[in-house]
Every structure is written in C-alpha cells, then in structure tokens.
Amino acid sequence: MQPPVITLTECSKRFGERLALRKATLRVAGGETVVVLGPNGAGKSTLLRLVAGLLRPTAGSARIGDVEAISAPKDVRAGIAYAGHQPQLYRGLTASENLALHLRLHQTTADTQALLEQVGLGDRADERIDGFSRGMLQRLALARATAHQPVLLLLDEPASGLDADGRALLDDTLRAGIGQRTQLVASHDHELAARLGVREVRLDNGGIA
Amino acid sequence: MIGAALTIARVKLVLEIRRREVIFAMLLFIAATIVIVHFALSGDTGAGTRAAAGMLWAAVVFTAVLGLLRTFSAEHEGGVLDALLLAPIDRAAIWLGTALAQFGFLVVIEVVAVPVWWALFFQQDGPSIGTVVVALLLADIGIALVGTLSAALALGARTRDVLLPVLVLPLLIPVVLGGVTATYGAFGEEVGGLQPLGFLALYDLVFIALAWGTSDHLLGD
Amino acid sequence: MRTNRHLTTTIPLVLSIVLVPLTIGMAFWWTGEDIDQGLSQKIFYFHVPIALTSYAAFGYGAFCAAMYLWKRTEVWDLRSYVGIHSGTIFGTLVLITGPIWAKASWGVWWNWSDRQLNVFLILFLYYCAYFMLRFSLDEGERRRSASAVFALLGIGLIPMSLLAVRVAQTLIHPTVFTSSGAAMPGTFVLTFLVGMAAMLSLMVLLISVELRGKRAAARVLQLQRIARGEDA
Numbered sequence: 233m234q235p236p237v238i239t240l241t242e243c244s245k246r247f248g249e250r251l252a253l254r255k256a257t258l259r260v261a262g263g264e265t266v267v268v269l270g271p272n273g274a275g276k277s278t279l280l281r282l283v284a285g286l287l288r289p290t291a292g293s294a295r296i297g298d299v300e301a302i303s304a305p306k307d308v309r310a311g312i313a314y315a316g317h318q319p320q321l322y323r324g325l326t327a328s329e330n331l332a333l334h335l336r337l338h339q340t341t342a343d344t345q346a347l348l349e350q351v352g353l354g355d356r357a358d359e360r361i362d363g364f365s366r367g368m369l370q371r372l373a374l375a376r377a378t379a380h381q382p383v384l385l386l387l388d389e390p391a392s393g394l395d396a397d398g399r400a401l402l403d404d405t406l407r408a409g410i411g412q413r414t415q416l417v418a419s420h421d422h423e424l425a426a427r428l429g430v431r432e433v434r435l436d437n438g439g440i441a
Numbered sequence: 442m443i444g445a446a447l448t449i450a451r452v453k454l455v456l457e458i459r460r461r462e463v464i465f466a467m468l469l470f471i472a473a474t475i476v477i478v479h480f481a482l483s484g485d486t487g488a489g490t491r492a493a494a495g496m497l498w499a500a501v502v503f504t505a506v507l508g509l510l511r512t513f514s515a516e517h518e519g520g521v522l523d524a525l526l527l528a529p530i531d532r533a534a535i536w537l538g539t540a541l542a543q544f545g546f547l548v549v550i551e552v553v554a555v556p557v558w559w560a561l562f563f564q565q566d567g568p569s570i571g572t573v574v575v576a577l578l579l580a581d582i583g584i585a586l587v588g589t590l591s592a593a594l595a596l597g598a599r600t601r602d603v604l605l606p607v608l609v610l611p612l613l614i615p616v617v618l619g620g621v622t623a624t625y626g627a628f629g630e631e632v633g634g635l636q637p638l639g640f641l642a643l644y645d646l647v648f649i650a651l652a653w654g655t656s657d658h659l660l661g662d
Numbered sequence: 663m664r665t666n667r668h669l670t671t672t673i674p675l676v677l678s679i680v681l682v683p684l685t686i687g688m689a690f691w692w693t694g695e696d697i698d699q700g701l702s703q704k705i706f707y708f709h710v711p712i713a714l715t716s717y718a719a720f721g722y723g724a725f726c727a728a729m730y731l732w733k734r735t736e737v738w739d740l741r742s743y744v745g746i747h748s749g750t751i752f753g754t755l756v757l758i759t760g761p762i763w764a765k766a767s768w769g770v771w772w773n774w775s776d777r778q779l780n781v782f783l784i785l786f787l788y789y790c791a792y793f794m795l796r797f798s799l800d801e802g803e804r805r806r807s808a809s810a811v812f813a814l815l816g817i818g819l820i821p822m823s824l825l826a827v828r829v830a831q832t833l834i835h836p837t838v839f840t841s842s843g844a845a846m847p848g849t850f851v852l853t854f855l856v857g858m859a860a861m862l863s864l865m866v867l868l869i870s871v872e873l874r875g876k877r878a879a880a881r882v883l884q885l886q887r888i889a890r891g892e893d894a
Binding site for chain 2: 731784785787788790791794795798799800802803804807808810811812814815817818819821822823825826827829830
C-alpha cells in the first residue's frame, strides 16, 4: 500500500465551549514526515486524533488519501498506527500477549519476540505490563505502533518518559520511516525536525502558525 | 467479524480469570441480594413460589448491572479503546465481543446462584428446572446485549457509575417480566397463550438488530 | 423560509385554540353518558388521545434520531430531543390522567394490572434516563450520537414493553374501544377523533415553539463565538 496523503482543510474541533483546533489547514505528502510543535494545549493531540479518525471534525475536513478519516474503511484503517498519551495496552496482559492481540486484530503475523527485542524489551516479554515503567510502556507502545507495518504513523509526544537510549531508538524508527510511510509527530522537541531533516509546523492556541 | 469478536471476548475472559475481581464481586452481590430480598419479603420459608421467582430475577438483574459497571474499564484505563477503534475490524465486533464476555460472566454466576436459590426455597417440589435454565440463558443474552450497549453509551459521561443503572434498568423491565412469567410457568402455573420464552427470544432478536444497526455510532466520537 | 417557519407555529396554534375547547365541549355536552362508567368515562376523550399523542412524539423523536445518524446535522439532534421532550410531557399527563380514571373506575389510584399504565411507567423511566444521559455528556458530537442511539432503542422498547405486560398479565383495562369498534356510538367516535386532533396539534405546537427557542439559543451561541473571533 502507498503511503497516503493527509489533507486537513479548515478543520476545527470544538469540545463544549472550548475550541481545541481552529480552522487548521495542512497538507502532508505521501511518505513525508512532519513534526508538529507547540506548547501544551495547543491542539496537537486533537489534530492527530482527527487525522487518525478518532474524532469527528466540528467543521472542515480531515482526509486520509481521498476518504474522510472518521469514516475510513477497514482497509485504510489497517494501514494506520496511532500512539497517544495512553499506551493502548491491556494492563493485565503480558508484553508479548499485547503484541499478539494487536497483530491478530490486524490479521497479520510477526515474531513478537523479535519485535520486543528491537525495542529492548526482549527479556521482559512474559511480564505483565502493569509493572512496567513509563519508559518501558512507551517502548512497547512504539513496538505496537510499528508491528503491523503501517503506511501512516501518528505519534503523540512519543519521547515522553524515554531515556537517552529510548530516544535514539525513536529517532531511528522515524528516520527509517522517512519516504516509506507518512509520519506525523507531535513533539516539544525543537531539534527533532532538524535532526531528522524534515518539515515542522507550529500550532499555537488551536491554529497553525 | 465473528473472529474479531471472539478474540476480544477471549481477552476479556483471560483478564477476568487473572484478576477475578468482577466474578467474585458479582457472586457475593447475588448472594446478598437474594438474602436481602428474601428477608424484605417476610423472611419465612413459606413466602411462596411467586416470591421465590421474583427474588431470583431481581437478584440476576441487579447483579448484572453491577458487572456492567466494569464492562469497558480495562479498555478505558489504558486507552485500549482507541486501538480497537483503529483496528481493521467491524465496530460491531467490539460490542459483540464485550457482550459475549458479559454473557459468560452471567452464566458463571448463575451456575452457582441457581442451585443455591433452589436449595434455599424448594425442599421438594421445585419448578421444572429446564424451563428456568432456558429462560435464564435467553434473558442473559438480552441483558448482556442491552447492558453492553448502554455501557458504551455511558462511556465518557461525567457520572458514568450512577448513569449506567439508570439507563439499563428500564430497558430490562421487559426481560424481568418475561423471565418471571416463564418461571411461574415452570411451577406449573397457566401463563397464557403468548409464550414467555418466545417473548424473551424475540426481545434478544429485536435488540440484536438495533445494536447492529447503530454499532457504528456507539463508540468513538 | 421565514414564513414557512411561522406557519409551523401558527397553524397548530390556531388548531389548538379551536380544537381543545371543542373537545371539552363535545365531551361534556354533546356525547351521552356511558351506561357503565357514567361521568368518569369522559376522561377517555383526553387520556387516550394524550397517550397516543405521546407515542407519536416518541416516534417522531426516534425518527429524527435516525435522521441525525444519517445526515449528521445538528438540527436533527435538536428535533429528536424536542420530540422526546414533548413526548415526556404528554407521558406525564398520561400518568396523571390514568390514575384519575383508575380511581373513578376501580376505586384505586394505581392498578398494576392496567397494561397501558404499566407500559407508560416503563417508558417514563426510560425517557427520563434519556435526559440523564444527554445531560451528563459534554455538548458535542459524542453527546449527539449517544442520545440518538439511545432514542432509537425506544423503537425496540415500546413494542417489547407492550408485549411483555401482555405476556405477564391478564387484562382488566376498561375496553371502551373493542377491536370491532362497534361498542361506541358515532358521537363517541367523533369526539374521540376531535380530541385526537386537538392533542396532536398541541404536540406540534409544543415541538415547534420549543424548537424555535432551541434554534435561537444555538444562534446566540454561534454569534457569541463569532464575536470572540472563533467563527466556527
């Protein structure tokens, strides 16, 4: 599957009386990587969730390729990966069980042990994740997000809680994805775009600056 | 679709087997409810078969509501719902899997509770147990379905724990009416032309259809 | 558009002003007294039309809920809400007039073997839950679709409740209308139909007035947002 083009057109999202995203217009080319910068509450998470199709725009549109993200059919969803503030993992399952479940729901197979080793969790595969630290959960979330070979990767502050090794691993993952898949990363890290040599956009108070 | 639903149901059952919190709570609750309703309705053994039938059904419905309060909590805690919504599966598979797990819990509870109920209230001539079992199974399907639907609707509500019983109980009144009538029938009472068991099955079908039709709008934004 | 909106209020207003007093007049001075029930039977011309009207309002609410899920425009959500709201108002009237009739006919305020009354009790609880659901979710997409789905469950609950009480009980409801309809003289039928029309126009009036209010409130909110420079 080709990495899709992401198009936000005058996209707004309102929660009650709070306007979280204000007429955002953004185009990300297929295979392009874009870093979304902005302070807390700027609307980064809302933007990513709109692109993932987890939120319905109040006005305007958010499209993946030529479909509205919110009504993306199964074959489009199969190519999306989204990792947000929460790890999206069952706390009562082990690391490898969580990955196996994810792969099964995506109707693919992969070596879960190898995936865990890639993120440095090879020796923790059979531990329940309710004992994991924030950084370990973040690593596992990264493994989960890339396990099904997505063509659209959406990461919301993936570096939070990661140690230096973890951040290097994250950079490598993103670097490997450039040109291979469309990547949208919300971050506080002002150097990230420069390190990866990619475009950055700034969000402030719900609008793209 | 069915495959994904079974996968989700299995995960929920595995989680429950590991932590056992919901099943144990439900077991204690159903026992306490039967005892409370029994004492509230006179307290002597001769309360009558009708009162005994009522006790069983009241206890089953309230216990089911207790279990429902934890329905989506495993998904809610870690944000797993996002992952399920993004997975290339039908949205209907999410509630169907959850309802299947809920159905499983109810059956486990009843396997323990019904014999106890029997022993407490009927020394000799009890009801025809086959009819009671069929009525309970049919009712469990409806309770699991409607309960899971309501729990999905209440996700994200400010007062979820208070809201859920208020949403579910009116929807379950017909189930109680059908179930109690079927149980009267099991005691050999004449229950009229419209068969209560058929009614329970019809209830299940109607709400399966409604849940199916609205499943895309149940979860998510 | 403007005249159109006026008409949806004016026509039911005029109809209500004419038909409601007409029903009262016909019920008390035109129709004869029922041999069995005497004066207390007069409440039939109000109680039954009110009950049927509230079913109509709930049906309208469910229809608009389905339209909302299809079209996703806010106005269908408002219509659905307003329909259910007026259905609940009429439902409350049913729960008030029903016991009055029951007291006159059977000497008790509540008769648990009256099927219609029991169904209304179930529906009343259910639609009160609708309002609880609606007001414990934050305004927005999620609230609108959750409300719509719950409103649609009523489509299943109404016939299931009717069936359930039928399965569970033998009826003692005073059957004024038998299935053949022959038990009633023509004056009774005509008065009943006028009462029905009166209540329906009252319902339409209620819905359109409340809808105008809701729309005005939504417009005010929108203007406030524009004034804040949010223009969305």
